Amino acid sequence: MAKFCPHCGATIEDDAVLCVSCGRQVAAVAAPGAAGSSGAGKAMSIVGLVLGIVALVFCWFPYFSMWPAIPGLILSIIGKKKLAEVGAPTGAAMAGLILSIIALAVSIIVLIACLACASSLSGWESYSSW
């Protein structure tokens, strides 16, 4: 019975270690030795994804959203790396990474906009020089 490559979907041999189509590791998906590493990567990716979502929800409050976005970004990167090492799907990690980057970018834009807005208000001129 043939199985499919988790990366490209090509048909591969049951006992294949590398995919003949894309050349990526496929054996680790079923290998029990890699389960722990995959589990840690998966957990990190999910936490990273959740933090990314939280950061995105709160991105209009830059002082709050930056705190979940930074660890979300780091966990997503580490989780993605761990999942890629064992050949597991990195979809959740990738989504977490993208969401964290967007949240961080929006936070910075909102923060700059807020500072620009605050400094343009009367009475704030004296504080805008820093």
Ligand SMILES: [Zn+2]
């Ligand atoms: Zn493949």
